[in-house]
Amino acid sequence: MQVPAPFEYERATSVDQAIGLMERLGSTARLIAGGHSLLPMMKLRLANFDYLIDINDLHAELGYIEPGPDEVRIGALTRHRELLESAGLAAAFPIFADAERVIADPVVRNRGTLGGSLCQADPSEDLSAVCTTLDASCVIRGPGGAERVVSMEEFHVGPYETTVGDAEILIEIRLPVRPGGGSAYEKVERRAGDWAVVSAGAAVWLDGGAIVDARVGLAAVGPNTTGIPEISAALRGREPTESLFEQAGAIAARSCDPVTDQRGSADYKRHLAAELTKRALRRAVERARS
Amino acid sequence: MQVTMTVNDVEVTREIEGRLLLVHFLRDVLALTGTHWGCDTSNCGTCVVLLDGEPVKSCTVLAAMAGGHAVRTVEGLAKGAELDPIQQGFMQCHGLQCGFCTPGMMMTARALLNTNPDPTEAEIREAISGQICRCTGYATIVRSVRWAAVHEAAAAARVTETTESAEAGEIADAGQPAGSVA
Ligand SMILES: Cc1cc2nc3c(=O)[nH]c(=O)nc-3n(C[C@H](O)[C@H](O)[C@H](O)COP(=O)(O)OP(=O)(O)OC[C@H]3O[C@@H](n4cnc5c(N)ncnc54)[C@H](O)[C@@H]3O)c2cc1C
Ligand code: FES
Ligand code: FES
Numbered sequence: 001m002q003v004p005a006p007f008e009y010e011r012a013t014s015v016d017q018a019i020g021l022m023e024r025l026g027s028t029a030r031l032i033a034g035g036h037s038l039l040p041m042m043k044l045r046l047a048n049f050d051y052l053i054d055i056n057d058l059h060a061e062l063g064y065i066e067p068g069p070d071e072v073r074i075g076a077l078t079r080h081r082e083l084l085e086s087a088g089l090a091a092a093f094p095i096f097a098d099a100e101r102v103i104a105d106p107v108v109r110n111r112g113t114l115g116g117s118l119c120q121a122d123p124s125e126d127l128s129a130v131c132t133t134l135d136a137s138c139v140i141r142g143p144g145g146a147e148r149v150v151s152m153e154e155f156h157v158g159p160y161e162t163t164v165g166d167a168e169i170l171i172e173i174r175l176p177v178r179p180g181g182g183s184a185y186e187k188v189e190r191r192a193g194d195w196a197v198v199s200a201g202a203a204v205w206l207d208g209g210a211i212v213d214a215r216v217g218l219a220a221v222g223p224n225t226t227g228i229p230e231i232s233a234a235l236r237g238r239e240p241t242e243s244l245f246e247q248a249g250a251i252a253a254r255s256c257d258p259v260t261d262q263r264g265s266a267d268y269k270r271h272l273a274a275e276l277t278k279r280a281l282r283r284a285v286e287r288a289r290s
Numbered sequence: 291m292q293v294t295m296t297v298n299d300v301e302v303t304r305e306i307e308g309r310l311l312l313v314h315f316l317r318d319v320l321a322l323t324g325t326h327w328g329c330d331t332s333n334c335g336t337c338v339v340l341l342d343g344e345p346v347k348s349c350t351v352l353a354a355m356a357g358g359h360a361v362r363t364v365e366g367l368a369k370g371a372e373l374d375p376i377q378q379g380f381m382q383c384h385g386l387q388c389g390f391c392t393p394g395m396m397m398t399a400r401a402l403l404n405t406n407p408d409p410t411e412a413e414i415r416e417a418i419s420g421q422i423c424r425c426t427g428y429a430t431i432v433r434s435v436r437w438a439a440v441h442e443a444a445a446a447a448r449v450t451e452t453t454e455s456a457e458a459g460e461i462a463d464a465g466q467p468a469g470s471v472a
Contacts, residue, residue, distance in 0.1 A: 001314075002330040009291060009308030009354040032355075039311075039350050040332055052308065054355055105420025107338055107345045107398065192419050 004042035011054045015061060015141060015169055018053055023143050023167040025051050031169065032056075033077060034111035036104070037120040055169075062115070062171060065089050072175045076115025080104070083114060083127075093134060093175060094287055095183035095201050099126045102185075105193040115170045118155065121162050124195045124220035128156065130185060131173060132217035132227045133201030139172040140164055149174070152227065159223050178213070180206040182288025186276040187219075190263060196220045197263045198272035200252065202280035204240070206288045211235045214281070216248065220263075221256035221273050228255050231277070240285040248281055249274035293357040297322070298366030306353055312346075313337045315353035316363055324364035324393050328422075335421025338394035339363050345398045347420075364393035367400060375438040375445070376400050385434030387425035394421050399435045407446075408439055 012018035012031075022029050029051035032038055041047040055062070055077060062077035067088040074083070083089060084100035103109060103126050117127040118138065131138075132152045141147050142165060150163055157163055164170055187199035201217040214235035216228050231248045238244055258269035294303040297320060304319055316322045316339065325348060328336040332350040339348045340362040367374040376396045379385060386392040395418055402409055402417045409417070414435045415428065423431060 003311065003314070004309045007308050009352065011354075011357075032352075035352065035355065036332060036347075036350055039352070042309075043330060052352075054352075056355060105335075106417055107335060107347055107420040108332065108350075110344045111346055111351070 002043035004039065005045060005048045007049055008051045009054065010051060012058055015058060015171060016145065018055055018058070019141065019143055019167055019169060021051075021053055022169075025053075027166045029053055029166075031119075033113040033116035033119075034079065035116075036108055036112045037116060037122070067092055069177065071177055074114055074173045074175070076113065076118075076170045076172060078114045080109035080112045080114075080117075081106070084109065092177060093130075093181075093183050093203075095130055095133060095185045095203065095284075098185035099130045099187070099199075099201070102126070102187045102189065102193075108193070114173060118173070119162055119164060119170055121156050121158075121160050122195075123159050123223055124199075126185070126187065126196060126199060126219060128152070129199055129201050129217040129219035131175075133183065133185075133203050133215050134175045135203075135215060135227075137174045137176075138170055139174065140168050141171045142168040147171075178205050180212065180288055182206070182284040182286065182290075184280045184283035184287065186280045186283075188272050188276065195263075198258070198269050198276060200273065200276035200280045202277065202284040204235070204281065204284045204288050206240070206285070209239060211238050211240055211285075214248075214284075216252060216277055216280070218252060218256055218273055218277070221258040221269055223257070228252060230255060235281075240281075242282075245278040245281045249278040252277040291354065293354055295353075295356045295358065296360040298362055308352070308354055310353045312339070312341075312348040312351040312353045312356050312361070315356075316348065316361070319353075322363050322365050326390055326393055328390065333420075333422070334391070334394075335398070335418075336391050336394045338397045338421065340397055340401055343401060343404065345401045362397070362400075364396055367396060374400065375442040376403070376435070378441065379434035379436075379438035380431075383430050383434040383437050385426065385431045391421060391423040391425075395423065395431055399438065402435070403439055403442060407443060409435070411436065 030049040032052045032054050059077050062075040064075040065086045066073045072092050090097045117125050137149050138155045139149050183203040185201045188197045196219050199219045204214040205212045216231045231251050253270040253274040256273045258266045260266045293306050313327045316325045326336040328334040332347050337348045338345045342359050376399050398418050414432045
């Protein structure tokens with residue numbers, strides 16, 4: 001029987017009250033959202049904290065999807081299932097539904113949250129790859145109501161490490177909306193509901209048949225879910241063609257940094273990075289055109 | 291710490307440790323051992339219970355997190371001596387062999403039919419995809435849930451017809467309900 005080491009449980013009644021608690025308790029305290037990454041780690045004693053602060057009662061405050069003309073705002077406590085079922089989100093960014101369909105399983109998706117996924121900062125986290133692809137900004141609130149907004153690149157400091165401080169909470173993700181956009185997500189896993197062997201997200205913006213901008217985000221092939229600026233540079237201003245996708249795939253394979261493990265060899269993962277980048281770009285372009 | 295929650299419509303209050311998992315609260319503190327516990331890694335789904343009506347893996351939820359909420363376990367499926375259509379379906383269609391995965395499967399199926407009374411085979415397979423059965427190969431589980439869906443719909447139609455005819459002043463014979471149950 002695996003059980004976490006002893007800790008004190010506190011329940012947050014508001015974002016600012018949670019921040020106050022964390023300010024007082026410091027690094028011995030941790031937030032718990034869905035708990036589906038944190039509790040498995042605590043059961044294995046890979047993580048130990050003296051206090052857990054449950055933020056699930058803040059769902060009314062932090063669980064929302066607000067599509068707007070310039071950006072879509074999503075509260076950090078929005079659950080996987082809500083992301084999967086949101087028609088507004090699927091219309092603006094079909095990549096979310098693509099990814100959510102292959103994240104864990106429906107029962108886990110009932111609990112896990114967007115904020116928990118990003119803050120876990122696991123290099124294989126699918127939603128981190130999605131948010132990197134979409135050039136998301138993260139809104140972090142600290143003591144005294146102070147808020148700062150950081151890019152995904154700044155958000156992830158390293159594997160399992162984010163820029164969110166001991167007395168801070170990630171409260172919102174903002175996704176910029178631009179005209180002519182399309183997006184898609186491709187993942188290879190060993191079995192249904194498993195973490196990615198490799199996955200790739202792609203977003204493109206077209207104008208008059210040419211690519212105005214494009215972004216690719218990869219998961220499970222480096223210390224972070226990486227965005228690849230070289231791909232964006234190679235695609236900008238070009239007509240979307242198979243050979244261009246091929247070229248983007250080659251850059252993806254070259255730019256990533258996979259390791260050989262039980263999920264596959266580094267070579268196999270590089271091959272997947274190329275192939276999945278190609279497929280995701282192809283589908284993103286199809287969607288941008290329709 | 292003290293926790294109060296509703297389990298199968300009964301309010302319970304207990305003194306617990308913060309680290310106690312919901313699955314152990316149900317099994318060890320409340321002696322509701324119908325909820326099984328199989329993997330510790332949130333993968334097998336045998337510990338699934340309903341939390342405010344939604345299936346959750348109770349080995350990955352703190353008992354404290356369920357405080358103030360409603361939990362339903364397999365013990366809370368039947369209404370007195372009357373089995374839930376899901377339970378009847380598993381009996382009729384041989385939805386189990388050893389029965390280890392069965393409570394979790396039935397809870398997920400109950401939640402599915404509550405929101406989607408007429409699920410396709412693909413929808414049923416998707417709903418239980420986070421749960422492992424080492425015995426039946428899923429075909430009979432899927433058939434059991436379909437059985438429950440069909441019979442639940444037929445029973446609901448019967449109730450509506452009976453009420454309507456009663457309202458129309460006719461004699462409603464509960465023993466000989468109108469409508470086919472095929
Ligand atoms: C069986 C299984 C399969 C899975 N498969 C996949 C998969 O295929 N792909 C995938 O991407 N994920 C997968 N996951 C992970 C799942 O999506 C997690 O639920 C998610 O990664 C974490 O979200 P959570 O809300 O449960 O976070 P928690 O576990 O509650 O928290 C994770 C971390 O984030 C911190 N945190 C949470 N919210 C905030 C916040 N608002 N501000 C600051 N810090 C915060 C916590 O303190 C903790 O350190 C799987 C999980 C399980 C159990
Ligand atoms: S015991 Fe909970 S998922 Fe296996
Ligand atoms: S009936 Fe034995 S595990 Fe499913």
